[in-house]
Amino acid sequence: MKSLAIKNLKGRPVRTAVLMVLAALLSFTALGGTLVVASLGKGLDSLKARLGADVMVVPKEATMKKKFEDIVLQGSTGYFYMSYALADEVIQREGVGQVSPQFFLASTGSSCCSIPVQIIGFDPATDFTVSPWIKRTYGGELGKYDIVAGSDLNAFVGDKLSFYGVECTVAAKLEKTGTSYDTTVFTNKDTITALIQSSLDKGMNDFKDTDPEKAVSCLMINAADGTSPEELVNDINIHCKKVRAFRSGDMISGIAGSLGGVSQMIRLLIAAVWVLGIVILLLAFTMSVNERKKEFAVLRVMGASRAKLAGLVLKEALCTCLGGSLIGAVVGLLVLLPFNGVIEKTLALPFLLPNAGSITGFAVSAVALSVISGAAAAAVSAWRVSRIDTGLILRGDN
Amino acid sequence: MELTAEKVTREFVRPSGKTNRFFAVKETDFALQSGRLTVLMGRSGSGKTTLLNMLSGLLMPSSGRITADGKDLYAMPDKELSRFRCEHFGVIPQGQTAIHSLTVTENILLPFALYGDAPDEARARQLMERLDIADLANARPAELSGGELRRVAIARALVRKPSLIFADEPTGDLDDENTAEVFRFLKECASEGAAVLVVTHENDAKGYADIMLKMSAGELTQE
Known part of the structure; x- marks a missing residue:
């Protein structure tokens, strides 16, 4: 079943690529946004110190x-x-x-x-x-x-x-x-x-x-x-x-105020991207399952249990979301680490990247959060697949 | 293996219409015997496929019970019934039922892959040769004709040498020559000991049947 999930993903490269891009966008915004907010906070702390x-x-x-x-x-x-x-x-x-x-x-x-x-x-x-x-x-x-x-x-x-x-x-x-x-x-x-x-x-x-x-x-x-x-x-x-x-x-209160505003805007942006991303993922998984419900019915006829069908949908979602999230996190790091000076100048605020351990922690958290969100979005489709009426679906063909 | 249905019925609720409850299958007793090819005929909507789905463990009856070698199918948890269906039942559904992302060989061997069982590649090759699709072993479903896809579905249903074979319109997309070949093949499976139930509109099927049944408005009668 594991290899079937991989083969299904390879068999539909465009759908897989779209889902991976969505997952990448989620982890990229989570990592990028969190890193910028954390860097601004650390910059302010550094200035105070x-x-x-x-x-x-x-x-x-x-x-x-x-x-x-x-x-x-x-x-x-x-x-x-x-x-x-x-x-x-x-x-x-x-x-x-x-x-x-x-x-x-x-x-x-x-x-x-x-x-x-x-x-x-x-x-x-x-x-x-x-x-x-x-x-x-x-x-x-x-x-x-x-x-x-x-x-x-x-x-x-x-x-x-x-x-x-x-x-x-x-x-x-x-x-x-x-x-x-x-x-x-x-x-x-x-x-x-x-x-x-x-x-x-x-x-x-x-x-x-x-x-x-x-x-x-x-x-x-x-x-x-x-x-x-x-x-x-x-x-x-x-x-x-x-x-x-x-x-x-008092001297840095103005900076703290600007920093709070920028951080709040970034948080809102992350939330907006995530809500949109999860809704699109939900729709994409639902459409994908609807399009393939006959294949799921056939697997059921062959002897797949309801849990196995749901597991197949979740495995496909986990593979795409994990792959996409890793790509998003790597792109996020490749954009933020070398160009943090440009970001600092653009924002005109104290900006100090956290240490390597914290950055790794943020990256792992962003990937994990994105994968969990993708799996949660797929869980609805997985549940629906596990309830399919095999007879009705196969009869509908003729 | 013998399959028995005792007083099974199946009632459906129509979402619209004056009479919103109806029986697709009225109270029926039925036995599917090993070594016999049973042909079930009837008009569209007479309840043939509903009965086949109930017998193959895919649709729970509204009442009555179905047993295979004394085991009540619908008393088993879904996991156990699914495994049982995979090991003992071969179902040829209506229409085109290949998995898009797999090759012909992978489609045929899929019943082994479901539970990680060792694939019987020799059996798959033998079935492909018999059904004249050996040249298409590495082809994808999108490259096949309707008739070729039907033969892939037949090979897939038979690859685990099931004791009970359920075929729902197995020759729907086939020409006369291939139709005859499929019936000969199913008859051969019955001769080797399997219990075979074929739901069909093909009158030619009568020539291969050990038992002929007719379904009319949910009622099963022997011809």
């Missing part, structure tokens, strides 16, 4: 021009600075716990720089946001003119990159985060101070009246015990007029 502080404080000019959000969320390049005095005013506020400054610089596409990227400097003595993340790929300490490259940058460990005429060495390359940090270069305070100085020497940076030796771009702050990040933000914004404080969570 990368921000790594309860509160961020930047000079007011950065928020007026939306520079800061663009740098952190959209991957734009830019820089802004505030004096130590201003930073100290913030640090002295009650409720401030851990603090670490960051220094921003943007390289340019001109001949002094190898690539135009965002460069972020951190202070290894106080840093609690970037260092833990760098340690996952680089255990050593960054020396002067050492840099760590984001995963999407075309630079590898040992490469020499020049910024404002200063040659730096790539000491490590970060894991992919699915965020704008994948196109960012990180370095320590000494190196970025040297780079800022060089950019000033070349007349390619504007500090107005701020002393570059005594300036920071951003303060990363964790609220002290007993103070909520919200209270701290309000306190800083009320008492320190020349800066602007944000809660990290």
